[in-house]
Each structure stands twice: as C-alpha cells, then as structure tokens.
Amino acid sequence: MKTTAALLAGASALVLAGQAQAQDKTLTISVYSFAQDEFKTIVYDPFEEICGCELVVETGNSVERMSKIEANAAAPVIDMAVLSAHDALALARKDLIAPVPVDQLSNYDKLYDVAKDPLGDNLAVGYTFYATSIVYRSDKVTVESWADLLGPELAGNVALPDVTTNQGPPALHMIGKAMGDQDPSLTAPIEAVAGHKDEIVTFYVRSSQLAQLMQQEEIWAAPVGRFAWASFKDNGLPMAWATPKEGQTGGLNVMVLTKGSANQELALQFMDFWLSTPIQQALAEALVDSPANAEVQVSDEVAENLTYGAETVKSLDLIPPAVMLDNRESWLEQWNAKVAQ
Incomplete structure (x- = not known):
C-alpha cells in the first residue's frame, strides 16, 4: 500500500501553477467536524504548503453552517463548503451558491457520474458518498431483501432509524421499493413500519446506539451507513453486510462555492486538489471518506470499510435531493402521527 506521504507528493503539481497568485490569500472553508485531524494532515496542511495561502477551517453541524452562509449573503465570509446534496440544494434554492466552473477542475472527468452534477446546472460537485444497507447477525438470520426488516424472523430483534436521521x-425508501411502492410520499412504507412498530426494539438516532445493542445481542439487524460498518464487523460476533436484491441506498456529500465569494479561483484550486486521485486515495486508505474519484484503487482490506468500486456505486438507489427537500416535512408529519404516537 502506498504511504500517505507518497500520495500527497503526487498531488503537488495540481496547484503549483496557482502558487504565486495565492500568496498572502486566505481561503475560508466550512466543513463537517468529522475526522478533522486526518483532514488536516492529508488535505489542509499539504494544500497550504503548496499554494502558499492560509486555510481557515470552520466546523459545525449543517444547520449552523448553512445559517452562517445565509446570514452573510451580502458579504460572504465562507468561500467554499461541503454539505449533503439536499442541504446544498436548499442553499441553491435561496440563491446562496454559485455554479462551479467544472471546466477548470482537472480532476472532474475522473469522478463517478453520480458525483459530477448531482444538483443540475453544475451547482455542486460530489466528493464522497456512502452506501446504506443492513447489518445483521449471520448466525441468526439471512437478510436478502429490505422487506426482511419487517419479516417474522426479525420480529423483536430489529432496530430501524428514526425518520429524522x-x-x-x-x-x-428501500422498504417501499421492496413492497413495490416507490411513491416519494413514503406513505406505504411508513404505514408498514407503523403496523410492525411493536416488533421493533428501537428507532435509533445514532449508529453508536446500534453498536451497543448489537453487542448486547438485543438486536440482530438494522439499516446503517457503510461508514459505521467497522464498529459492527469487529465486535466479535458473526456479522454480515447485506446486499439486498433491491440494491443499496445511501447519501452523497458535495462541494459548493458560495455566491459572491472573493476567492473563487483559490477555492477551485482547493476543490481540484481534494478531488485528485492521490488525495482521494489517501483519504480512502485512512478510512475517512469513500472516493468519488473512479481512479482510486485500494486493497481489499481497505475496500471492506468503504463504499468502493464502480459496481457498488452503480447499485446505489439514492433519493434525489429535490425529493428529499420537498417531502421531508410530510414524512415527519406522517411518522409522528403513525409511528411515534
């Protein structure tokens, strides 16, 4: 396996051309709080060294970060942000982000198609995604369909995520697909869950809850994001990651440019650096992010912990960002009326 140092060295040429222009400039980015030590080592410090600029990193939850972008719309204090695809679309609908001139990204064509223009009009570029499937006790049950979550074999031994997560x-969405109903209202699957709610151990809000319940053998199966898989596969119990016949779902995180940013050129250099094969590979090998760059190649051991490879990416049945935004209030109302009561 290549070392992180070697991978980072291979990315240096991407931004050297802009070094002179970047002197004495500051780029302010807004990112998730997750894995900031690793991002500093792999992404932030090397970019600062190459570009000769200062990188100011602001973290927080999505609501806080989006609110700051909106509050400073007249005079942006954030140049570039990373968000979920549907949160980015929410900013776009408020005219708070600018189209990304993708012709200036040398690594754009290396991305999987799902990451290239997830919002339309080049308003965002995907940099990582994750699969969501079902983890289960392979010595207790076999899970071949999303419908199995509500089946008799798992009654009293299954956890489901709360609709707010x-x-x-x-x-x-995938339970509905297994039922033959893909209406974005999610009415059918919510009603199905409501009909089985007494058989569900908990509706979890954090994946850490699941790891504990699984370890205590209170549950045998639950839907989770691939990023949480490591906490299950190494728990000493016979665990498996399901490949349901309906496919897997998941989420996509994207990069956006704030509208009116004075540092667009530097932000684009940073985006390109982050999307490069060496940086995406280093992040993957550190088990930080699954790569959106299709050129990345990792060992089987690393791939086991990621959403990795063309076949896996192709299998993802993602809820379109517009569907998520347009329906989430209705989903919550239905959930509260039928499941949470």
Whole structure:
C-alpha cells in the first residue's frame, strides 16, 4: 500500500501553477467536524504548503453552517463548503451558491457520474458518498431483501432509524421499493413500519446506539451507513453486510462555492486538489471518506470499510435531493402521527 506521504507528493503539481497568485490569500472553508485531524494532515496542511495561502477551517453541524452562509449573503465570509446534496440544494434554492466552473477542475472527468452534477446546472460537485444497507447477525438470520426488516424472523430483534436521521428516509425508501411502492410520499412504507412498530426494539438516532445493542445481542439487524460498518464487523460476533436484491441506498456529500465569494479561483484550486486521485486515495486508505474519484484503487482490506468500486456505486438507489427537500416535512408529519404516537 502506498504511504500517505507518497500520495500527497503526487498531488503537488495540481496547484503549483496557482502558487504565486495565492500568496498572502486566505481561503475560508466550512466543513463537517468529522475526522478533522486526518483532514488536516492529508488535505489542509499539504494544500497550504503548496499554494502558499492560509486555510481557515470552520466546523459545525449543517444547520449552523448553512445559517452562517445565509446570514452573510451580502458579504460572504465562507468561500467554499461541503454539505449533503439536499442541504446544498436548499442553499441553491435561496440563491446562496454559485455554479462551479467544472471546466477548470482537472480532476472532474475522473469522478463517478453520480458525483459530477448531482444538483443540475453544475451547482455542486460530489466528493464522497456512502452506501446504506443492513447489518445483521449471520448466525441468526439471512437478510436478502429490505422487506426482511419487517419479516417474522426479525420480529423483536430489529432496530430501524428514526425518520429524522440521515438513514431514516433512505431506509423507508428501500422498504417501499421492496413492497413495490416507490411513491416519494413514503406513505406505504411508513404505514408498514407503523403496523410492525411493536416488533421493533428501537428507532435509533445514532449508529453508536446500534453498536451497543448489537453487542448486547438485543438486536440482530438494522439499516446503517457503510461508514459505521467497522464498529459492527469487529465486535466479535458473526456479522454480515447485506446486499439486498433491491440494491443499496445511501447519501452523497458535495462541494459548493458560495455566491459572491472573493476567492473563487483559490477555492477551485482547493476543490481540484481534494478531488485528485492521490488525495482521494489517501483519504480512502485512512478510512475517512469513500472516493468519488473512479481512479482510486485500494486493497481489499481497505475496500471492506468503504463504499468502493464502480459496481457498488452503480447499485446505489439514492433519493434525489429535490425529493428529499420537498417531502421531508410530510414524512415527519406522517411518522409522528403513525409511528411515534
């Protein structure tokens, strides 16, 4: 396996051309709080060294970060942000982000198609995604369909995500698909879950809850994001990751440019650096992000912990960002009336 140092060295040429222009400039980015030590080592520090600029990193939850972008729309203080695809679309609908001139990204054509223009009009570029499927006790049950979550073999031994979580609507979407109902209202799967709610151990809000319940053998199966798989596969119990016949779902995270940013050129250099094969590979090998760059190649051991490879990416049945935005209030109302009561 290549070392991180070697991978980072291979990315240096991407932004050297812009080094002179970047002197004495500051780029302010807004990112998730997750894995910031690793991002500093793999992405932030090497970019600063190459571009000769200062990188200011602001973290927080999505609501806080989106609110700051909106509050400073007249005089942006954030140049570039990373968000979920549907949160990025919410900003786009408020005219707070600018189209990405993708012809200036040398690594754009290396991305999987799902990451190239997820919002339309080049308003965002995907940089990582994750699969959501079902983890289960392979010595207790076999899971071949999303419908198995509500089946008799798992009654009293299954957990489902709450509808307010990132995993909730995608899991309901796939349960609906297994029922032959793909209406974006999610009415059918919500009603199905409501009909089985007494057989469900909990509706979880954090994947850490699941790991504990699984370890205590209180549950045998639950839908989770691939990023949480490591906490299950190494728990000492016979665990498996399902490949349901309906496919897997998941989520996509994207990069956006804030409208009116004075540092668009530098932001584009940073985006390109982050999307490059060496950086995406280093992040993958550190088990930080699954790569959106299709050129990345990792060992089987690393791939086991990621959403990786063309076949896996092709299998993802993602809820379109517009569907997520347009329906989530209705989903919550239905959930509260039928499941949470």
